Amino acid sequence: RKEVEQDPGPFNVPEGATVAFNCTYSNSASQSFFWYRQDCRKEPKLLMSVYSSGNEDGRFTAQLNRASQYISLLIRDSKLSDSATYLCVVNALDTGRRALTFGSGTRLQVQP
Amino acid sequence: NAGVTQTPKFQVLKTGQSMTLQCAQDMNHEYMSWYRQDPGMGLRLIHYSVGAGITDQGEVPNGYNVSRSTTEDFPLRLLSAAPSQTSVYFCASSKNDLSGAKNIQYFGAGTRLSVL
Numbered sequence: 001r002k003e004v005e006q007d008p009g010p011f012n013v014p015e016g017a018t019v020a021f022n023c024t025y026s027n028s029a030s031q032s033f034f035w036y037r038q039d040c041r042k043e044p045k046l047l048m049s050v051y052s053s054g055n056e057d058g059r060f061t062a063q064l065n066r067a068s069q070y071i072s073l074l075i076r077d078s079k080l081s082d083s084a085t086y087l088c089v090v091n092a093l094d095t096g097r098r099a100l101t102f103g104s105g106t107r108l109q110v111q112p
Numbered sequence: 113n114a115g116v117t118q119t120p121k122f123q124v125l126k127t128g129q130s131m132t133l134q135c136a137q138d139m140n141h142e143y144m145s146w147y148r149q150d151p152g153m154g155l156r157l158i159h160y161s162v163g164a165g166i167t168d169q170g171e172v173p174n175g176y177n178v179s180r181s182t183t184e185d186f187p188l189r190l191l192s193a194a195p196s197q198t199s200v201y202f203c204a205s206s207k208n209d210l211s212g213a214k215n216i217q218y219f220g221a222g223t224r225l226s227v228l
Binding site (some may be wrong): 008046 | 155156157222
């Protein structure tokens with residue numbers, strides 16, 4: 001089983017739609033959580049950190065459920081420019097590596 | 113405002129050749145790492161470093177060497193290139209925050225490597 005699992009998609013949605021991505025992680029010692037965005041043939045860039053109480057940044061809302069070990073990302077009022085791959089990322093400090101573990105990503109295509 | 117700089121952007125090698133992928137950051141970050149990204153596999157950690165003179169292996173270290181003689185530079189060496197090393201390579205850096213909450217990684221633009 002992968003440490004971080006995501007539905008690869010693609011999710012094809014019309015402009016203005018609301019779309020949600022889920023991500024599950026297997027390491028219960030995971031300490032911090034992030035969503036990164038990666039455009040085609042570009043490097044990943046931080047979209048937002050995910051906090052225990054949930055957090056919002058404009059049209060984006062991230063939630064964390066430690067008991068069920070999943071993270072979600074909700075995008076409201078989708079724009080064409082939201083088309084990208086969204087990477088779920090967790091950081092576990094007990095591996096001795098102190099490194100991020102990336103999911104394979106969920107591809108979003110927003111259509112006009 | 114350079115951030116993380118990787119060179120070269122593209123490289124084609126023949127099986128058995130060696131080469132070094134360069135990575136430099138100007139943010140005074142302690143932590144640097146190398147990932148490879150293959151279709152459907154996500155990013156996998158090759159090697160990482162928590163400071164000058166300190167390196168350690170990641171998930172897929174075989175066939176790669178690293179060194180960290182300065183805070184700024186973290187080169188990745190392919191000892192004897194194999195077709196299985198065809199991939200996109202990303203270098204990243206971050207502060208070495210123990211809690212991980214501020215462990216936001218900044219990536220270079222990537223090196224696209226093909227091994228024939």
